Amino acid sequence: MDFFEAQARAKKRTTRLVVLFAFAVAGIILAGYVAALALEFKFGGNVRARRGSGFVEYSPATRRVEPWQPGLFFAVTAGTLAVVGLASLYKWNEFSGGGSAVAESVGARRVEPNTTDLRERQLLNVTEEMAIAAGLPVPAVYVLDDEPGINAFAAGLTTSDAVVAVTRGTLEKLTRDELQGVIGHEFCHILNGDMRLNLRLTAIIFGILVIGLAGRGVLWAISRGRFRSEKKDSGASAILAAGALGVVLLVLGYVGYFFGRLIQAAVSRQREFLADASAVQFTRNPGGITGALKKIGGYALGSTVIGPRTEQLNHFFFAQGFRSHFGGLWATHPPLDERIRAVEPQFDGRMFDPPELVDVEKQSFLEAGFAPTLPSRFGPLKPAPRRLPIRPAAVVAAVGTLAETHFRAAQDLLAAIPVPLRSAAREPAQAPALVYGLLLSADEALRARQLALVAAQDGAAAATALNALLPALAAIADEARLPLLQLALPALRFLAPADLDRFLGALDELVHADGQVTVFEFALQKMLARQLGLARTPAIATGDIQSFPAVVREIAVVLSALARAGARQPAEATAAFSAGAAQLKLIEGALALLAADECGLAPLDAALDKLATVTPFIKQRLLVAAAQTIAADNTITPAEGELFRALCAALDVPMPQLAA
Secondary structure: OOHHHHHHHHHHHHHHHHHHHHHHHHHHHHHHHHHHHHHHHHHOOOEEEEEOOEEEEEOOOOOOOOOOOHHHHHHHHHHHHHHHHHHHHHHHHHOOOOHHHHHHHOOOEEOOOOOOOHHHHHHHHHHHHHHHHHOOOOOEEEEEOOOOOOOEEEEOOOOOOOEEEEEHHHHHHOOHHHHHHHHHHHHHHHHOOHHHHHHHHHHHHHHHHHHHHHHHHHHHHHHOOOOOOOOHHHHHHHHHHHHHHHHHHHHHHHHHHHHHHHHHHHHHHHHHHHHHHHHHHHHOOHHHHHHHHHHHHHOOOOOOOOOOOOHHHHHHEOOOOOOOOHHHOOOOOOOHHHHHHHHOOOOOOOOOOOOOOOOOOOOOOHHHHHOOOOOOOOOOOOOOOOOEEOOHHHHHHOOOOOOHHHHHHHHHHHHHOOHHHHHHHHOOOOHHHHHHHHOOOOOHHHHHHHHHHHHHHHOHHHHHHHHHHHHHHOOOOHHHHHHHHHHHHHHHHOOOHHHHHHHHHHHHHHHOOOOOOOHHHHHHHHHHHHHHHHHHOHHHOOOOEOOHHHHHHHHHHHHHHHHHHHOOOHHHHHHHHHHHHOOOOOOHHHOOOOOHHHOOHHHHHHHHHHHOOEOHHHHHHHHHHHHHHHHHHOEEOHHHHHHHHHHHHHOOOOOOOOOO
């Protein structure tokens, strides 16, 4: 699937969603206006209305209500929009903290990186494999301990703050292959931009529902005797009027909620078929996802979620989380048998038959997640040659895709990383030391100075942890360094602000210890700054710049940096730059190869910051141009590969490992 096309579709779905809900709110306003006219007719006092050149006074028994009253209509409209808008903004603000805020709002517990629970270790391993294969920051992983059904969801505003959450039933009842299918399905939602749309759905539906909650509050106040009047005669009338208002608000709110849920269901269903298909494409194991769906159909609890706050996230889940009423009109997911047949056409309708006793304590280490299901086909990793063949079309096509080759390569890469390093990447107390280790120089004198810097900037404990990791760090291949950074991101996200600031300060000191910044050091810092920044403030991921001419200088800086990174002669840099610029016909004439000092790491850093705010279409064309620049000599150097990954990280674009 084309990543950028999926992002564009998500944006269109958001626009369509806003239009549909605008119609729903307009319907509520109209119904509210009619109800207000009825209340005025029933409970209003004497009314003076203009007739001809004078006024006529109507008593409650003889009056009639003017059908069009602009003042009343404006009041109803303003009140409805204020309630819906403020409530929606409140809910959106509640989730503005990103995926972790969503998961914790429903009582999910974050899985600790050093957990000794075998099922949780398996879940962490599967998630890491998926993230490395897809080129995504590794999401934080959560478990809903009080949910015995089989279900899962992904949530977040960007790929950098995304989380994956599964129910306790998912951990206990699914095999590793089935868990892979479920997690692959959720990664499809992350890549396709569905998470942000889901959060918008939740906020808007909550805004409409608040009208009904207000009516319920009025009726509750009446039932508790909160409405009182000093005048006995008017007391009963006031209570009756308040009760009628409460009923009207309740009905209006739930009528709007009814149609809101219909729209929610319609938006959600088709995405599930796409995510199922992508999960199969990713793992090349149809039995994984169909096995999970059959178990949902076979177990009595199925995919039901029972938490009091999970209802608002129904459309997030892997499978239907509640019993759909109204003939399935509210169903946010297609029926299980339809989803299974879409993957397994020969399905005979028989679901999983649960055994009377499941021995979950005697899984093998393979099933427990300490090794991938399939054996490695590539052997141990070896240091990469100076130059590797590259096909630019394949590089750009790989962006945001779920492919079996990436998945298997990620399994092999992770299997080759020493266990101490993977363990350190998951632990907030050790992850900073691991990242420091990725920056240590091979020069003994400089390395000693760097170790002293770590002790001075981040304390003796950090230096001790780093020293313990040095033997394992010496054994890893170059291509494992940035994936190790991906593995460490979830732990780094959960550092306290003071600890994170201290870590970033020490990191900067390490990078500049020798008075120069390498391409790898730049790429590492850029990836960390962008992805940790998005995790802290997901709302900064915007796409405001829609014009190529507005970023001509920045694009020239990027293409010039890439052209010079892989060139051995000036003529090679010129040819590489021209190959990339030719992919941007609208501005090709305005692009020129910049001098080395004009496209150094400092100008490149500023250029990437601005390019982070362009639209997905400009990002796509820029990556095509960048890939063509790299591929001008039909090979890719480590420096070019690291710059390209830094570019992808700055643009918030998932990039799998570059391969031949």
